[in-house]
Amino acid sequence: MDGRGLVFTLDALVAASLVFLVLAYVNGMVGENNVGDWSGTRMLESGYDTADVLYNTGALQAMNVSWMERIVNSTTPPNTAMSMRILSYTNSSGQMMQSNTMNIGPPVPDSQAVAYGKRTFLTFKDGGVEYYNVAEFWVWSK
């Protein structure tokens, strides 16, 4: 009778160990694939929308930092933060040379997932292009 109990217990322990091993493996597999989600795309869309508003209101072309900050603060969803950098280039004998940089918003965190996008726009002076600009943006969850 004692021998039977021992076999039964050992059998149960082995089976339970197998189940736990399977569960641990499953947990690992699911965890590994849990990197991309919808919120990243939504943050990206939010960033593009804000960049569009900045362009369509003329704030980008005016390069007015306080105007741009007001728009960024009013269009960014409350649970997200956005930062922007504008790089301005001029044409010099067929080469694009970077001439100015402008930063808007808080520093980009390096310890969490951040959505990144950009759009270009032009500014004009005296009937020609003054700057070829790139507005880069980063959006992340607060």
Place this chain on the structure above:
Amino acid sequence: MVEMKDKGVLFTAGLALLAYAVLSFASMAVSYRQEMNDVTYQEALAERLFSDSESAEADLKDLLTNMSGIGVSVSGSQVTFKEQLPNGNADTFKEGLTNYVRFKHTQSKNLALNVDELKNTLTLSISPSDVNYTHNTYGGREIRINPSTSVSKYLVAAQTNATIDRCEVNNPSVGSSMVLDVRVDGNSSSCYRILDVNTTETVSVSVNSGSIGVSTLPGGRLLVSNNLQNPINVSATVYLIDATEDIISVNIADGIVRASFPEYGLVKTRGVRLN
């Protein structure tokens, strides 16, 4: 003894089945998650394609508006194009386009801009009437309007600093399919003609023996030319049949902007709307 063995086997088999079920469920969850990741990634790429092409469209519109020397306005069923002939902005605009394409290429490898037609003939099309405003050569001495549907009237107004001493109408054919209204103002003189023209024939208003010419050609096409040494300011208004301001758009040809991620089968092409 036998009963206990059966119980043990059943217990083990039950646990094994449970483990198999959990494993299958997890496999499905992983597969679903992977699928979702792919969809999310493709959605992000599509968003980027859309944004890249949209900002290129806006940039090209800004370039054309600020540098081409061509003004476009829509009012009611009328579309007006204003331009100097020859266009003194042509070379600057072409150079601006070349630089912009170079700049855009450094920013996005997935974007192709086909600006050849824009540089060569700078053709603008009116939708939905499918009427084209174009040049034999952009920066040259001719403006053309090619309608594929009916246009009821052309109003061509031009200003020159030359003295107008001759104002003639060649082949004043009788017809009523279209009105040609020509008003050329010169230095203290002018040439005004309003003609009912037949669109199967060529009818011309010639100023100073062809120095300035305004013609309707078979098919209802319009040709404006300037052979004077100095440029003239031209305003050409097209009166469209069955079109209203809210549906009229003036565009650069579709396909000038092409953004793609061929490895994912994603392609976005677009033209540039000016109004």
